[in-house]
Amino acid sequence: MLRTGRGSAHAKVILFGEHAVVHGAPAVALPIDGLGVCATARLLDDVDDVEGSAAPAASDVERRPGESTIVTDVYSGPLDGAPELLESPRAVILACLEEFGLSGSGVEVTVTGEVPHARGLGSSAAVAGAIVRALADLAGAELSQELYLDLVGVGEKVAHGAPSGLDAHATAAAEPIIFEAGVARVLPHRTRAVIVVADSGVAGRTRRAVASVTSFLERHPLRGPALMAGLGALAQQGALDLAQGRPEQLGAKMAEAQGMLRELGVSSPELDRIVDAAVGAGAYGAKLTGGGQGGCVIALAADDEAARRVATAMRLAGAVATWQHRLEGSSS
Numbered sequence: 001m002l003r004t005g006r007g008s009a010h011a012k013v014i015l016f017g018e019h020a021v022v023h024g025a026p027a028v029a030l031p032i033d034g035l036g037v038c039a040t041a042r043l044l045d046d047v048d049d050v051e052g053s054a055a056p057a058a059s060d061v062e063r064r065p066g067e068s069t070i071v072t073d074v075y076s077g078p079l080d081g082a083p084e085l086l087e088s089p090r091a092v093i094l095a096c097l098e099e100f101g102l103s104g105s106g107v108e109v110t111v112t113g114e115v116p117h118a119r120g121l122g123s124s125a126a127v128a129g130a131i132v133r134a135l136a137d138l139a140g141a142e143l144s145q146e147l148y149l150d151l152v153g154v155g156e157k158v159a160h161g162a163p164s165g166l167d168a169h170a171t172a173a174a175e176p177i178i179f180e181a182g183v184a185r186v187l188p189h190r191t192r193a194v195i196v197v198a199d200s201g202v203a204g205r206t207r208r209a210v211a212s213v214t215s216f217l218e219r220h221p222l223r224g225p226a227l228m229a230g231l232g233a234l235a236q237q238g239a240l241d242l243a244q245g246r247p248e249q250l251g252a253k254m255a256e257a258q259g260m261l262r263e264l265g266v267s268s269p270e271l272d273r274i275v276d277a278a279v280g281a282g283a284y285g286a287k288l289t290g291g292g293q294g295g296c297v298i299a300l301a302a303d304d305e306a307a308r309r310v311a312t313a314m315r316l317a318g319a320v321a322t323w324q325h326r327l328e329g330s331s332s
Ligand code: MEV
Pocket: 014, 017, 018, 019, 020, 021, 022, 120, 122, 160, 162, 163, 164, 165, 166, 167, 206, 210, 290, 291
């Protein structure tokens, strides 16, 4: 067996269909491969090794006498002061140790990366995905797509309650996907444009946002389902625009989706301001991405130069960080 295993996973953005996907509608997500997390899993000889290890002060140590000694130093920066964010990685580690026959071994798992937490970029799924891959690598275990999704799903349930599964699939995808009823399909696409991702700096809690949409549906038995169907239809039509290379139409549909998400109550004044600034600076369209009520905005720009202008406008409107992701069209 190896002494050290490594794994990584990337962030994602949801182009269309967040929230509606929880209620059975389709959604379109894109991997953001330049933004990711890496995990290292190291086999420890005994508890002395743990105590002697150079684990930073922020690490979280769990001892289970007679079983495993697990050290998780997960995201020592962004997770500082938020111990509840360690619950999901811990659940994933325990499930992996059992699945890969490592229960009883001392294992140190370290996760580093730059995906900000609670910003709708799939950080919990990316952390879980990197951990699963690192522990499978350590154990020399074969990791089927199905097993990967099951193990990431363990963490997603802890983090989000009743996740649709979209984020777990998106961390495993190398291309845009359309996801519906638990099944993801790769979307061949011909669109050339740049996605600008802007962090509002405000935490958005997916579990809370999902609960607020459920409550909206209870309070609005006609309008609620109409909005779910509308967001699902935009995902279907947007997938076609992506495939056919129609960025203007994609942008117009993003604007429509933002209007529906705002009506559902998952946007916020901060997000609206950033969306408006992006469109004012020439983006084809812009919308929140992920759970909302904080988190990130995505905008679609024609090319790198337009993306720089849009990113500057989004920062002036309050975004604390921006990233750019080029859509180049797929080979298939
Ligand atoms: C979170 O990234 C996306 C939501 O649709 C929740 C989910 O799909 O589980 C808000």
